[in-house]
Amino acid sequence: MARPVLDNQAARRLFLHKHLLGDPPAGPGRGRDLLEVIRALGFVQVDSVSTVARAHHMILFARRPAYRPKSLAHLLERERSLFEHWTHDAAIIPTEFYPYWSLPFRRTRARLSEKWRTWQGEAYMDEIERVKAHVARAGPVRSSDLLGEEDRGRSGGWWNWHPSKAALEFLWRTGSLSISKRQGFQKFYDLPERVHPDASARPAPDTEEAVEWFCRGALDRLGFATSGEIAAFWAHVSPAEARDWTARGLAEGRLEEIDVICQDGRARKSVAWPGTAERAATLPPAPNRVRVLSPFDPALRDRNRAERLFGFLYRIEIFVPAEKRKYGYYVFPILEGERLIGRIDMKADRAARLLEVSKLWLEPGVRPAKGRLAKLEAELDRMARFADCDGVRIAPDWLQ
Numbered sequence: 001m002a003r004p005v006l007d008n009q010a011a012r013r014l015f016l017h018k019h020l021l022g023d024p025p026a027g028p029g030r031g032r033d034l035l036e037v038i039r040a041l042g043f044v045q046v047d048s049v050s051t052v053a054r055a056h057h058m059i060l061f062a063r064r065p066a067y068r069p070k071s072l073a074h075l076l077e078r079e080r081s082l083f084e085h086w087t088h089d090a091a092i093i094p095t096e097f098y099p100y101w102s103l104p105f106r107r108t109r110a111r112l113s114e115k116w117r118t119w120q121g122e123a124y125m126d127e128i129e130r131v132k133a134h135v136a137r138a139g140p141v142r143s144s145d146l147l148g149e150e151d152r153g154r155s156g157g158w159w160n161w162h163p164s165k166a167a168l169e170f171l172w173r174t175g176s177l178s179i180s181k182r183q184g185f186q187k188f189y190d191l192p193e194r195v196h197p198d199a200s201a202r203p204a205p206d207t208e209e210a211v212e213w214f215c216r217g218a219l220d221r222l223g224f225a226t227s228g229e230i231a232a233f234w235a236h237v238s239p240a241e242a243r244d245w246t247a248r249g250l251a252e253g254r255l256e257e258i259d260v261i262c263q264d265g266r267a268r269k270s271v272a273w274p275g276t277a278e279r280a281a282t283l284p285p286a287p288n289r290v291r292v293l294s295p296f297d298p299a300l301r302d303r304n305r306a307e308r309l310f311g312f313l314y315r316i317e318i319f320v321p322a323e324k325r326k327y328g329y330y331v332f333p334i335l336e337g338e339r340l341i342g343r344i345d346m347k348a349d350r351a352a353r354l355l356e357v358s359k360l361w362l363e364p365g366v367r368p369a370k371g372r373l374a375k376l377e378a379e380l381d382r383m384a385r386f387a388d389c390d391g392v393r394i395a396p397d398w399l400q
Contacts, residue, residue: 003269004277006224008261012309012338014280018223019299020063021335022286029060029067030074035081035094037063042221042234043091045296046084048185049318051330051347052355052387056092058294061386068386077181080196084179084187085172088235088301095199100213102204104236105175112170127167132176140180140188143168211237215245223280224260224272229305246271263311288337290375292344292383300333312340312363327361334376341366346380348387355384357394368399 006014016022020040027033037060038044047055053069060067075082076092083095086104093101117125135141146164168189171177178195180188192200205213218233219225225233231242249255249271256274259267293300295316300306307313314333317325328345335341342362349356357380362368380392 004258006258006260006277006280008263010280011260013283013286014223015309016286016338017283018221021299022283024287025063025065027064029064030071034071035075038092039094041298042217043087043093046090046092047296049330055294055296059297062291062293065382083196095196098196098199099202099204100210101175103207103210109174127163128170131164131167132171135177135189136191140190142186142188211241211245215242224258224270224276226270262308286338290379291335292379293333293335310340348389353390354393355380355387355389357392357398359400360398361400
């Protein structure tokens with residue numbers, strides 16, 4: 001029997017709807033609405049680079065233009081309906097998911113115990129209980145609060161952490177501490193039972209239940225995927241576990257194989273919930289609006305997947321020497337409707353209160369038509385207000 005086929009347009013449309021980019025960007029962007037956005041995405045990646053705004057803020061702004069960072073801080077630090085931990089990277093996650101993180105907590109403890117003992121030496125292992133006892137007694141602490149005289153003046157790079165900093169990070173990654181708040185980008189750690197008392201008190205699911213939850217949640221948010229893509233979504237199940245889950249789902253009829261047509265016309269075998277191709281055919285087109293995305297937007301996190309679907313090759317060049325960069329240090333992808341049409345180099349000049357736009361690169365076949373540039377300039381105006389700038393300054397030679 002032939003597999004259902006998801007043509008490229010339908011695949012793009014489904015992909016964008018799953019990433020909340022298929023609907024008009026509207027909504028209050030705070031409170032329950034903001035929490036629903038993050039729940040639907042699964043998590044929002046945290047990043048410290050702020051040429052315009054930090055990645056997590058830009059991700060939310062792309063879906064809710066009314067969003068402002070204080071709304072996220074309220075959910076994280078007052079309502080406690082979100083928590084910070086790891087998926088494939090540092091992320092903000094709905095607190096209702098917290099019990100399932102018992103699986104990565106256990107696995108991280110087993111993996112890091114010996115690895116970090118080798119890295120930090122016995123001093124780090126000796127610090128763990130002392131640091132935990134200090135937090136229990138003193139309340140939220142930063143790593144700098146635990147510095148001894150011998151540690152002051154050390155480099156802040158991860159390769160040169162003082163033992164108590166390593167102990168704090170170990171305790172956080174393994175679930176013995178939680179992030180209570182941030183000042184700037186500096187983390188304060190406290191006991192989970194004080195930060196998230198209800199969530200941390202819930203029974204931890206066993207491994208089988210947690211693997212089922214992570215795999216199901218990944219496919220829900222991807223729409224269609226290979227087992228490798230399912231494993232990589234949260235980065236908390238192994239490729240073998242995802243393959244086994246997929247095989248069982250197919251054998252039991254809970255999943256079906258489909259052919260997803262890539263931008264180059266080739267078919268890629270994937271799995272999906274039964275009826276996915278039929279449901280995708282009923283989705284409305286994405287709004288023909290221009291949106292500037294964060295380089296860490298969920299729609300672009302899997303660079304290879306985005307390239308297959310959209311024919312858009314994106315690589316971040318932060319760590320590429322300046323003379324070898326093709327585009328720039330931190331260049332933002334541009335989405336128009338259901339196409340990734342280019343990338344733009346811009347930054348917020350805080351002193352001048354202007355959003356400085358230096359370069360625009362459109363993809364081959366994308367014309368700089370007046371209507372398209374007008375939509376982009378409207379988006380730049382919105383982005384300037386979001387970045388607390390008074391206006392936009394575009395370089396005369398911006399169009400490449």
